[in-house]
Amino acid sequence: VSVTFPRGFRAIGATAGFKASGRPDLGLLVADRPAAAAGAFTTNRFPAAPVVLTRGRLASGRARAVLVNSGQANAGTGEAGLRDAEATAGLVSRLLEVRPEDVLVCSTGVIGPRVPLDRLRAALPAAAGGLTEEGGPGFARAILTTDPGPKEAVAETGPHRVGGCVKGAGMIGPRLATMLAFVTTDAPATPSLVRELMATLVAPAFNSVTVDGCQSTNDSVLLLAGGAAGGPALDRGDPQAKALAEAVEEVCRDLARQVAAEAEGARTTIVVHVEGAGDDDDARAVGLQVAGSPLVKAALHGGDPNPGRILQAVGDAPAAFDPSRVKAWLNDHVVVEAGLVHEPPSGVIDGAGPVIAITVGDGPGSATVFGCDLTEDYVRINAGYRT
Amino acid sequence: VSVTFPRGFRAIGATAGFKASGRPDLGLLVADRPAAAAGAFTTNRFPAAPVVLTRGRLASGRARAVLVNSGQANAGTGEAGLRDAEATAGLVSRLLEVRPEDVLVCSTGVIGPRVPLDRLRAALPAAAGGLTEEGGPGFARAILTTDPGPKEAVAETGPHRVGGCVKGAGMIGPRLATMLAFVTTDAPATPSLVRELMATLVAPAFNSVTVDGCQSTNDSVLLLAGGAAGGPALDRGDPQAKALAEAVEEVCRDLARQVAAEAEGARTTIVVHVEGAGDDDDARAVGLQVAGSPLVKAALHGGDPNPGRILQAVGDAPAAFDPSRVKAWLNDHVVVEAGLVHEPPSGVIDGAGPVIAITVGDGPGSATVFGCDLTEDYVRINAGYRT
Numbered sequence: 001v002s003v004t005f006p007r008g009f010r011a012i013g014a015t016a017g018f019k020a021s022g023r024p025d026l027g028l029l030v031a032d033r034p035a036a037a038a039g040a041f042t043t044n045r046f047p048a049a050p051v052v053l054t055r056g057r058l059a060s061g062r063a064r065a066v067l068v069n070s071g072q073a074n075a076g077t078g079e080a081g082l083r084d085a086e087a088t089a090g091l092v093s094r095l096l097e098v099r100p101e102d103v104l105v106c107s108t109g110v111i112g113p114r115v116p117l118d119r120l121r122a123a124l125p126a127a128a129g130g131l132t133e134e135g136g137p138g139f140a141r142a143i144l145t146t147d148p149g150p151k152e153a154v155a156e157t158g159p160h161r162v163g164g165c166v167k168g169a170g171m172i173g174p175r176l177a178t179m180l181a182f183v184t185t186d187a188p189a190t191p192s193l194v195r196e197l198m199a200t201l202v203a204p205a206f207n208s209v210t211v212d213g214c215q216s217t218n219d220s221v222l223l224l225a226g227g228a229a230g231g232p233a234l235d236r237g238d239p240q241a242k243a244l245a246e247a248v249e250e251v252c253r254d255l256a257r258q259v260a261a262e263a264e265g266a267r268t269t270i271v272v273h274v275e276g277a278g279d280d281d282d283a284r285a286v287g288l289q290v291a292g293s294p295l296v297k298a299a300l301h302g303g304d305p306n307p308g309r310i311l312q313a314v315g316d317a318p319a320a321f322d323p324s325r326v327k328a329w330l331n332d333h334v335v336v337e338a339g340l341v342h343e344p345p346s347g348v349i350d351g352a353g354p355v356i357a358i359t360v361g362d363g364p365g366s367a368t369v370f371g372c373d374l375t376e377d378y379v380r381i382n383a384g385y386r387t
Numbered sequence: 388v389s390v391t392f393p394r395g396f397r398a399i400g401a402t403a404g405f406k407a408s409g410r411p412d413l414g415l416l417v418a419d420r421p422a423a424a425a426g427a428f429t430t431n432r433f434p435a436a437p438v439v440l441t442r443g444r445l446a447s448g449r450a451r452a453v454l455v456n457s458g459q460a461n462a463g464t465g466e467a468g469l470r471d472a473e474a475t476a477g478l479v480s481r482l483l484e485v486r487p488e489d490v491l492v493c494s495t496g497v498i499g500p501r502v503p504l505d506r507l508r509a510a511l512p513a514a515a516g517g518l519t520e521e522g523g524p525g526f527a528r529a530i531l532t533t534d535p536g537p538k539e540a541v542a543e544t545g546p547h548r549v550g551g552c553v554k555g556a557g558m559i560g561p562r563l564a565t566m567l568a569f570v571t572t573d574a575p576a577t578p579s580l581v582r583e584l585m586a587t588l589v590a591p592a593f594n595s596v597t598v599d600g601c602q603s604t605n606d607s608v609l610l611l612a613g614g615a616a617g618g619p620a621l622d623r624g625d626p627q628a629k630a631l632a633e634a635v636e637e638v639c640r641d642l643a644r645q646v647a648a649e650a651e652g653a654r655t656t657i658v659v660h661v662e663g664a665g666d667d668d669d670a671r672a673v674g675l676q677v678a679g680s681p682l683v684k685a686a687l688h689g690g691d692p693n694p695g696r697i698l699q700a701v702g703d704a705p706a707a708f709d710p711s712r713v714k715a716w717l718n719d720h721v722v723v724e725a726g727l728v729h730e731p732p733s734g735v736i737d738g739a740g741p742v743i744a745i746t747v748g749d750g751p752g753s754a755t756v757f758g759c760d761l762t763e764d765y766v767r768i769n770a771g772y773r774t
Binding site for chain 1: 431432433434460462463464465497498499604681682685686688689690691694695696698699701702703708710723725726727728729730761762763765766767768769770
């Protein structure tokens, strides 16, 4: 049920014809009343038009509706693309009778082509009329591109519910906001609490997954708190805010893990735990270097532990640490210690996904990073994506 | 003839049994008299033992002999690996009757295992006895691992000759010294001129090639000037030094291009020219981001121009530029201009390797970067490298 698990949200997935495949490609998510909202976006120097629009509108800290189209990224489309995004939001605003500035837009798909507005205009009225509180799964399906299936997660804490969904299978890199992700809650969280959750939990979770290190022009993560659960406004420092934070983190980490597990061509999820770094950022940098290494990814795909490649990747990480203190385990077998590579017993890579644990010192920084193996299918998918 | 094209150098390739395949795996290069020498090395935090040894010895600015073994990288081998490297150099020193501190060592192969010194001891006397002035091709072949064949280049300028060879097909990243490369000249260059050539021409050439962005523990580039051509010492600023620099650059760029062309699994070389950056480093960073993008690489492998991925990669480059001024061409067709993606005509990717030209402003910085497509074979090679 994903984004409609929290009360006070309705959603739908529809088919406008943006995708040649005829699969659902139009998603609409609406809060019954203005929600406190925050977002995190790509830092690519060519952000897509909907990123520019949505980032600007979130300065208000509130939102009512999110429209998503899949098939065209509306990136590399210049001024015309910006006008398209505004027109799109305007259509939603009129149909739902909500303020234009409370409508957010996200796009995903091929970079370059414009969104066919005539198809959007034709499909939108029926979609708006079909919004329901059970529409989360349809929404989660409509936002997909090369993803094999929808990725959803929910959590509940006391009176509050949290739900989310995510799309993203390739062009997934480790920097801020590496996919389209939508997280909702019915907690009456204030805009400042929502911003804090975004900065400290939501964005880091989605920054801890890597498929190919490529940062999209469209990456956006949105968090909406509608308040339908009732109760007094929930602000930073409130006791209930801590439980809400844990639920939000649980949903985000679950979604991030699913992105790695269902990445383009992936057969195996690679989990890298890093501890003992100076801070969490350094720990994440080490984890991303290992989980993102094409040589580690290809070796693990082949069932070869190749511990020397783990050493190589750790040594190449943009983080501060003393190499002589690095220790690494592969599925609980020591493979690196004091600069020495140890060959694990054969069969150390069993059917389950490999888990690499690394300590780089005795600092307080830690991170868990999700990656995937590199397969012939990743190449095949990306050599023929548009054909 | 590669490294023995310049007069005053002898070399040989031999088979010591380091590789299970039975292919040549021991290379020895010797200058008839002490050569002015400089090197550039990996910045990986886990440098291999021979890197540590050779880097230290080059502080003297001179060298007589270089021993290379392929099969074991002697990385991740700790103190024992360092002792092995020193013992290796000692054997060469005694056999050739040269000073131990003038012997350099390079290793390439699997990270973790130690070099079998007994096999080295058994093979070295015959190798030392077989050194010839025609040994360059044999040396160039003995240093290979997954390379499909030797990579050699030569140039001549006035009285001076320059020759070189390189190995490297995977674990090739854009940072300093991304492979084993050996460049010789018979010019009587001083150590300070050799150092300058290394810093300004040799290292940048090999930093302008990317296969998979992985920086090896063993990367080493060595430049040796033996002086056998005779004539007065050639120092920085001498008129003849400029001609020598051009010849050295020609050899290095040729070798770098060959690394990309013969990279693991590659079918096509991708050339990226970047101009108008603030400096050459920024230009190189843009080129490496495009040539190194798995999505660009896979699309070009599939014959799909997918210009949106070029936009995405440029926008993600760690360099300073004004995105609105970026213009890009694919095989002479404009594909990015003023933030807009333009679809080139079909068939723009013909049989020849794709050439991407990018201007990012009107600054003086430029760079040419060599990359390759990403193929199913790259995955196959690296999933099964050790098996």
